[in-house]
Amino acid sequence: MQLEVTGVSAGYQRDIDILREVSVIARKGQLTTIIGANGVGKSTLLKTIIGQLRPHKGTIRWGETDLTRHGPHDLVGMGIAYVAQRHALFPEMTVAENITMATWSFRHDKARSRGAADQVFARAPHLAEFAGKRAGLMSGGQQRLLQLELALLSDPQLMLIDEPTVGIDPKRAGQIYEHLRRIVAEEGRTILMVDQNVIAGVDVADYIYVLELGGNKIEGSRAVFDAQYRDRIADWLF
Numbered sequence: 001m002q003l004e005v006t007g008v009s010a011g012y013q014r015d016i017d018i019l020r021e022v023s024v025i026a027r028k029g030q031l032t033t034i035i036g037a038n039g040v041g042k043s044t045l046l047k048t049i050i051g052q053l054r055p056h057k058g059t060i061r062w063g064e065t066d067l068t069r070h071g072p073h074d075l076v077g078m079g080i081a082y083v084a085q086r087h088a089l090f091p092e093m094t095v096a097e098n099i100t101m102a103t104w105s106f107r108h109d110k111a112r113s114r115g116a117a118d119q120v121f122a123r124a125p126h127l128a129e130f131a132g133k134r135a136g137l138m139s140g141g142q143q144r145l146l147q148l149e150l151a152l153l154s155d156p157q158l159m160l161i162d163e164p165t166v167g168i169d170p171k172r173a174g175q176i177y178e179h180l181r182r183i184v185a186e187e188g189r190t191i192l193m194v195d196q197n198v199i200a201g202v203d204v205a206d207y208i209y210v211l212e213l214g215g216n217k218i219e220g221s222r223a224v225f226d227a228q229y230r231d232r233i234a235d236w237l238f
């Protein structure tokens, strides 16, 4: 299945559109990155896809399902995980407790809930040493990795990720991007992410969209992007 956003206009106040007829496709089994200057509406687009904001124009389809008829609470059941930019972990709780909280949606499946910590620590082994420590004590990169792993516990087909490496040093950011590539290439999941880290966000992508003034500016596969647009990215964004 793929996610198709077609001609979507939306905003926070009546008559003030942040998104202006935006169209984006997250192709199955690919990593799609959306870039654009600060405040262009990247986070707003993700909030509209997950149903936190209602578009007043356009359609959002996940396969045959019209997502504009659903809200954020329906996502997990539809195979979609949303990784927000912040406020996603409980910093005062331990890593193990955060994992338990993330199993809430399948708490009645005891075997699966019990296996959640094993799954997280098998996939991201260096998080295991923090199991009994407060999540807020981990580095920004480790917290982001945990957040991604918690989202994966629901076994999503589609991950929507808001700024995977914001505030994270370049080395750890590189590890996060490698992790995202594995999620796509080895597990066959689909990722749609918005990113301010333009160079890395484009490098890791299969397909790229550039937004400007709340609308579509440029798009293309990475090969096309590299050949035609890479030198001009800085002009559009800064």
Ligand SMILES: Nc1ncnc2c1ncn2[C@@H]1O[C@H](COP(=O)(O)OP(=O)(O)OP(=O)(O)O)[C@@H](O)[C@H]1O
Residues within 6 Å of the ligand: 012, 018, 036, 037, 038, 039, 040, 041, 042, 043, 044, 045, 196
């Ligand atoms: N809850 C809100 N209420 C009103 N306006 C908002 C709200 N959230 C964002 N905006 C406005 O919408 C516009 C787009 O914001 P958005 O966060 O989507 O941009 P962005 O491209 O993700 O930028 P950034 O990378 O800086 O987060 C901005 O002008 C912002 O001030």
